[in-house]
Amino acid sequence: MSSNLQTSTEAKTYFTANMRPAPIVFERGQGCHLWDIEGHEYLDMCGGIAVLSVGHSHPTLVSAIQDQVASLMHVSNLFFNDKVIALAKAITSRTVFDRVYFVNSGAEANETLLKLARRYHYEQGDKERVQIIAMEGSFHGRTYGALSMTGQPKYKIGMAPMVGGIEHVPFMNIEAVKKIIGKQTAAVMVEPLQAEGGIHVGSKRYLQQLRELCDENGALLFYDEVQTGYGRTGEFLAMEHSGVEPDGCSLAKGIAGGFPLGAIAVKEKLTEGLPPGSHATTYGGNALGCAAGLAVLRVFDEENILDNVKKQSSYLLAGLNQLREKLGTDIAVDVRGQGLLLGLELADSIDPLALLGKLREQNLLLSLAGGKVLRFSPPLVIEQDLIEQGLSIVEQVLSDPPKKESK
Numbered sequence: 233m234s235s236n237l238q239t240s241t242e243a244k245t246y247f248t249a250n251m252r253p254a255p256i257v258f259e260r261g262q263g264c265h266l267w268d269i270e271g272h273e274y275l276d277m278c279g280g281i282a283v284l285s286v287g288h289s290h291p292t293l294v295s296a297i298q299d300q301v302a303s304l305m306h307v308s309n310l311f312f313n314d315k316v317i318a319l320a321k322a323i324t325s326r327t328v329f330d331r332v333y334f335v336n337s338g339a340e341a342n343e344t345l346l347k348l349a350r351r352y353h354y355e356q357g358d359k360e361r362v363q364i365i366a367m368e369g370s371f372h373g374r375t376y377g378a379l380s381m382t383g384q385p386k387y388k389i390g391m392a393p394m395v396g397g398i399e400h401v402p403f404m405n406i407e408a409v410k411k412i413i414g415k416q417t418a419a420v421m422v423e424p425l426q427a428e429g430g431i432h433v434g435s436k437r438y439l440q441q442l443r444e445l446c447d448e449n450g451a452l453l454f455y456d457e458v459q460t461g462y463g464r465t466g467e468f469l470a471m472e473h474s475g476v477e478p479d480g481c482s483l484a485k486g487i488a489g490g491f492p493l494g495a496i497a498v499k500e501k502l503t504e505g506l507p508p509g510s511h512a513t514t515y516g517g518n519a520l521g522c523a524a525g526l527a528v529l530r531v532f533d534e535e536n537i538l539d540n541v542k543k544q545s546s547y548l549l550a551g552l553n554q555l556r557e558k559l560g561t562d563i564a565v566d567v568r569g570q571g572l573l574l575g576l577e578l579a580d581s582i583d584p585l586a587l588l589g590k591l592r593e594q595n596l597l598l599s600l601a602g603g604k605v606l607r608f609s610p611p612l613v614i615e616q617d618l619i620e621q622g623l624s625i626v627e628q629v630l631s632d633p634p635k636k637e638s639k
């Protein structure tokens with residue numbers, strides 16, 4: 233039998249070094265569980281970084297993909313396919329948006345919003361409107377446009393120059409936006425809940441004020457809902473919590489349950505913002521990805537996923553709050569988030585990466601956000617007994633957490 237350690241050590245010799253996978257090799261998943269090549273079972277509360285909206289190998293998703301792959305995968309965007317039409321119709325009918333465009337990832341969706349922001353105003357005859365306002369601490373992806381909008385310097389080291397015309401202001405600080413927004417502003421880009429940045433929920437008031445400022449200044453308001461969309465926060469889109477309607481948003485991660493797919497969804501007035509020929513993608517909207525996307529929505533309806541997210545979120549949130557009280561601020565500093573995107577902020581003395589390793593040894597998979605926040609983003613089909621199981625492992629490991637080397 234091959235071992236995790238041996239196989240992953242050998243694997244490292246084949247890959248570029250920019251990603252650092254844990255020394256573990258998975259070969260099977262079902263629901264909220266994963267199995268490695270040694271046959272160990274893990275509880276997956278990382279959920280492929282908030283991607284596994286309907287869990288691993290959901291039968292509805294599996295058979296939709298199997299059926300589709302046998303009938304039609306790809307025809308390019310020179311033609312329609314039946315699945316892309318059905319998915320576009322489904323997304324527009326479930327959201328405040330009228331038009332969609334499909335891509336292959338979150339970064340590509342945000343690239344599209346960036347280009348759309350500028351070209352929309354250009355088409356209106358307003359060629360000076362190129363400024364994009366984005367937030368410090370944000371994450372929008374790794375391609376140049378998306379990276380340029382990302383408000384975290386650590387992702388940009390050695391990669392300058394960035395795309396020009398993008399300015400960052402502190403998240404949740406409306407005065408900072410007021411100072412720089414004007415007739416030169418094409419769009420404001422914001423995550424309603426900063427996920428990668430450390431699980432920071434944007435307040436209703438802040439999001440309302442951003443909408444007002446954009447309206448007063450003729451700027452577009454875009455939300456990055458790549459991580460928060462698709463039920464993750466307990467509503468279909470996180471924007472529903474505040475009632476604020478942006479002019480468009482990006483989607484990806486949970487949209488096709490693990491199959492690579494992304495999209496932008498926009499209001500009617502942006503339909504001609506990118507005129508014919510101004511932007512395109514070869515794979516975006518392929519029949520296979522869209523069949524997966526349709527299957528995810530079918531599961532959402534058949535299994536009342538949004539209700540489950542709300543229910544399980546309250547268990548998980550209550551459990552994490554109890555844990556924080558029990559452990560004290562020497563270990564757990566804060567608990568925050570929405571739906572099944574919750575974070576437990578660790579005290580500075582704890583070594584977060586070593587902690588993830590300890591949790592893995594107890595067969596629990598979690599990820600970090602913002603460096604020191606334990607992120608809980610399990611499959612949206614998770615049930616109470618698994619939440620309790622996960623919490624008890626976290627409690628056990630955090631009762632004697634790995635400390636940072638004292639310098």
Ligand SMILES: *Cc1c(COP(=O)(O)O)cnc(C)c1O
Nearest residue numbers: 337338339371372373456458459
């Ligand atoms: C993950 C993420 C992205 C990037 O998506 P990719 O599919 O990795 O390109 C963009 N924005 C947010 C908010 C994300 O969480």
